[in-house]
Amino acid sequence: MRDQRSRIDSLGADGSAGDADYSVIGAGYSHYRRPEPAFADAIRAALGDARTLVNVGAGAGSYEPRHLDVTAVEPSAAMRAQRPVGAAPVVDAVAEALPFADRTFDAALASFTVHQWRDLPGGLREVRRVARGPVVILTCDPAALRRSWLSEYAPEVIATEAGRYPPIADVAAGLGGTVTVQQLPIPLACVDGLSEAYYGRPEALLDAGARRANSAWSFVDNAAVVRFEETLRADLASGRWDDRYGHLRTQPTFEGSLRLIVGLP
Ligand SMILES: C[S@@+](CC[C@H](N)C(=O)[O-])C[C@H]1O[C@@H](n2cnc3c(N)ncnc32)[C@H](O)[C@@H]1O
Numbered sequence: 001m002r003d004q005r006s007r008i009d010s011l012g013a014d015g016s017a018g019d020a021d022y023s024v025i026g027a028g029y030s031h032y033r034r035p036e037p038a039f040a041d042a043i044r045a046a047l048g049d050a051r052t053l054v055n056v057g058a059g060a061g062s063y064e065p066r067h068l069d070v071t072a073v074e075p076s077a078a079m080r081a082q083r084p085v086g087a088a089p090v091v092d093a094v095a096e097a098l099p100f101a102d103r104t105f106d107a108a109l110a111s112f113t114v115h116q117w118r119d120l121p122g123g124l125r126e127v128r129r130v131a132r133g134p135v136v137i138l139t140c141d142p143a144a145l146r147r148s149w150l151s152e153y154a155p156e157v158i159a160t161e162a163g164r165y166p167p168i169a170d171v172a173a174g175l176g177g178t179v180t181v182q183q184l185p186i187p188l189a190c191v192d193g194l195s196e197a198y199y200g201r202p203e204a205l206l207d208a209g210a211r212r213a214n215s216a217w218s219f220v221d222n223a224a225v226v227r228f229e230e231t232l233r234a235d236l237a238s239g240r241w242d243d244r245y246g247h248l249r250t251q252p253t254f255e256g257s258l259r260l261i262v263g264l265p
Pocket of ligand 1: 033056057058059060061062063073074075076079093094095096110111112113116117118
């Protein structure tokens with residue numbers, strides 16, 4: 001296990017184990033990425049009557065159900081530091097080498113993290129191993145990312161995300177057993193600032209902090225970011241964005257790429 005961990009966490013200065021360095025982009029994350037109640041409800045329903053839960057890639061603790069006995073797993077020190085006082089205990093480990101015996105927990109949760117794992121099949125095998133019941137994964141379907149207007153304004157970001165998020169079929173295959181996949185509509189006032197959360201509030205993406213809370217932006221070069229800002233700012237001022245996408249400002253939900261995957265043994 002030690003060898004696996006040291007191989008995996010060679011990336012970030014703070015122990016970040018995925019492809020993104022949270023010692024750089026983690027600051028302010030929990031301000032922009034608050035748990036969206038609609039997604040939390042869907043997760044709660046999928047967890048059924050579980051009483052113990054391991055939350056892998058837990059970050060600052062979004063979507064950790066308060067009513068359960070939760071053990072969090074998070075390799076990045078910057079993210080662990082953002083966990084609020086009173087949050088569940090957190091273990092410094094990676095999905096690919098979970099320091100728990102087989103079937104330790106009733107259920108497992110992994111929200112917005114599987115795309116960052118260095119070894120997806122290995123991580124899924126581990127999560128499946130330590131959970132007796134449902135493994136609940138909140139992630140994005142790379143095949144649906146181009147539904148967003150961002151694919152016109154920031155194609156590099158969408159291409160980056162499409163290349164990082166694993167195909168839903170790969171996640172299902174890695175889990176094995178019985179797997180269901182549910183599309184989660186994104187509410188207009190979504191408080192979890194994934195890129196699609198701003199589908200009807202384009203001005204919000206002119207905030208560098210909002211972009212930083214989506215790790216894909218950390219992989220595109222500065223010229224693309226400057227062009228995005230300038231083009232979006234100009235199109236908002238001229239009314240061009242609203243001519244094409246203005247209907248989204250009042251559309252209650254967006255059927256985007258968000259998926260809830262539930263695996264049963
Ligand atoms: C986008 S954040 C999501 C955090 C939280 N689950 C949420 O929903 O807000 C992704 C998290 O996955 C963690 N991570 C990346 N690679 C990981 C790995 N191999 N094992 C466990 N966690 C990992 C990162 O450190 C980061 O905290």
